[in-house]
Amino acid sequence: MPLAPHQFWQTVYPADTFDAAPADGFHDLYPASLPDGRQIALPVRVLPGDGSQAVASMIVNQASFAVEDALSDAMAAHARVYAPEVVIGVPTLGLPLANGVARRLGHDRMVALGTSRKFWYSEDLSEPMSSITSPEHAKRLYLDPRMLPLLEGRRVLVVDDVISSGTSMLAVLKLLAKAGMRPAAAVFGMLQGDVWRRAITELDASYIAHIHGAITSPRLSRSSSGGWFPKQD
Numbered sequence: 001m002p003l004a005p006h007q008f009w010q011t012v013y014p015a016d017t018f019d020a021a022p023a024d025g026f027h028d029l030y031p032a033s034l035p036d037g038r039q040i041a042l043p044v045r046v047l048p049g050d051g052s053q054a055v056a057s058m059i060v061n062q063a064s065f066a067v068e069d070a071l072s073d074a075m076a077a078h079a080r081v082y083a084p085e086v087v088i089g090v091p092t093l094g095l096p097l098a099n100g101v102a103r104r105l106g107h108d109r110m111v112a113l114g115t116s117r118k119f120w121y122s123e124d125l126s127e128p129m130s131s132i133t134s135p136e137h138a139k140r141l142y143l144d145p146r147m148l149p150l151l152e153g154r155r156v157l158v159v160d161d162v163i164s165s166g167t168s169m170l171a172v173l174k175l176l177a178k179a180g181m182r183p184a185a186a187v188f189g190m191l192q193g194d195v196w197r198r199a200i201t202e203l204d205a206s207y208i209a210h211i212h213g214a215i216t217s218p219r220l221s222r223s224s225s226g227g228w229f230p231k232q233d
Helices: 065-080 094-104 146-149 167-178 196-211
Strands: 029-033 041-045 053-055 087-091 125-129 139-140 155-162 185-192 211-217 219-222 226-232
Touching: 029 167, 029 211, 065 094, 065 155, 065 185, 065 211, 087 094, 087 139, 087 146, 094 155, 125 167, 139 167, 167 196, 185 196, 196 211
Parallel strands: 087 155, 155 185, 185 211
Antiparallel strands: 029 041, 041 053, 053 219, 125 139, 219 226
């Protein structure tokens, strides 16, 4: 039985509930696997263009708390390896996951970046940012200068919901570099495809080994039969 739109991202299913490699391809659902094998059902979203490309989508603020908790648990497991002293959350959808990861690491708080310029912000601590889901609506990413004492000289971890094209993460890295910071690692709810690897490599290839995700999903191409299959990026 196909899932209704409001049923995606709501359940953490037992391992092997869904076929991870159907012979006729994926249709409206892509099952992403957590590290322990449990699955989360993601909707297949066709990308703008000729309709031949798609991604498996995840909107964290529409997910159930059970799914958010499962993602945060897996992300915190990756994060502990780096013993971060501060978690930096990327707006907007990275913020609930950054909160969850920071709590699991025993932190008292996390530091949220922002896209709304407060009057005390400085343009010197900002960077333009766009994403695959809103390429025509570029924003500016800001670091509140009042947060600098919490970050300077500390081992920081970046948390966001999804990395896909890599443009949002590039903005974060460039913004932190302006403040004299280099994050120890970045952890995402989902690694989507591999395009992001090329973008990050162009900036600094050494970051790649320190980028982790709770789940992964491929970019998808439509076959002549109508099914979706993983695309080689």
